[in-house]
Amino acid sequence: MFENLLNPIFNPLLKLGYFWAIIILSFLITLFITVVYKFATDQNLMKKLKDEMKGMQKEMKLLKDNPQKAMAHQKKIMEKNMQYMKHSFKPTLYTMIPIIIIFSWLNANLAFLPLEPGQEFGISVDFKPGTFGQVSLDSIPELTFLTSQTQEITRDQAVWRVQGEKGEYKLEVTFNNQKHEKIIIITDDRNYENPKELIKESDIISINIGNEPVKPLGKISLLGWKPGWLGTYILLSLIFSFSLRKIMGIS
Numbered sequence: 001m002f003e004n005l006l007n008p009i010f011n012p013l014l015k016l017g018y019f020w021a022i023i024i025l026s027f028l029i030t031l032f033i034t035v036v037y038k039f040a041t042d043q044n045l046m047k048k049l050k051d052e053m054k055g056m057q058k059e060m061k062l063l064k065d066n067p068q069k070a071m072a073h074q075k076k077i078m079e080k081n082m083q084y085m086k087h088s089f090k091p092t093l094y095t096m097i098p099i100i101i102i103f104s105w106l107n108a109n110l111a112f113l114p115l116e117p118g119q120e121f122g123i124s125v126d127f128k129p130g131t132f133g134q135v136s137l138d139s140i141p142e143l144t145f146l147t148s149q150t151q152e153i154t155r156d157q158a159v160w161r162v163q164g165e166k167g168e169y170k171l172e173v174t175f176n177n178q179k180h181e182k183i184i185i186i187t188d189d190r191n192y193e194n195p196k197e198l199i200k201e202s203d204i205i206s207i208n209i210g211n212e213p214v215k216p217l218g219k220i221s222l223l224g225w226k227p228g229w230l231g232t233y234i235l236l237s238l239i240f241s242f243s244l245r246k247i248m249g250i251s
Helices: 001-014 016-042 045-063 069-110 227-249
Strands: 121-127 134-140 150-152 155-164 167-175 178-186 196-198 203-210
Touching: 001 016, 001 069, 016 069, 016 227, 069 227, 121 134, 121 167, 134 196, 150 155, 155 203, 167 203, 178 203
Parallel strands: none
Antiparallel strands: 121 155, 121 203, 134 150, 134 167, 167 178, 196 203
16 A cells, blocks of 8 residues: 555656666665665764674684683674674664565566556466366456366366456456456556465465566576566665665775
């Protein structure tokens, strides 16, 4: 609900494309977190604790032949580290809720590609292991079915291929006289409904819509891995965080 408040602010970024949108948003989020961290912590104390831990770690190397003193020294380092972590946690209290809201918006707008008018896409239903029989799929209004609306469950799954015009559709999956619904959107905008609908208290595990996941880096892969929005954000935030901390002199 609250993430909808961000639409007027962040939606214009989507017009730049997923790649630039995630770069800009990653930078803004990291900048926000870094600035809050700088002013919500005592930087003099943080630097002092960090320097003390570095000094104590150097002393540890000289005590490798004296296990008893080394253990006592290690305990002191852990106490300093706990003190450092305690002060580092304070900014998290200020940034946690805004970040949760922003991440909800990102997941609702950057995780998957929308279903476009006339596009062929898949709908699948996953069942509990060992489930068998026939399952039917209907939609209101009518989608164009490229496969039979009634499918046999094979390997705990039933699959359909469909396409449709622009609009909102209500899917109805019927199995064992039970109906389960799922809303989908076909649009030429960037909107989409969550592609996965979990079903409780049924032999059906989930209803899945064939929205393709967004790959902000396109065809670029990292050792065979093509990160989605979250993986791309993590990589970019690490780069931005390191750079901003250096620029701002943050300990």
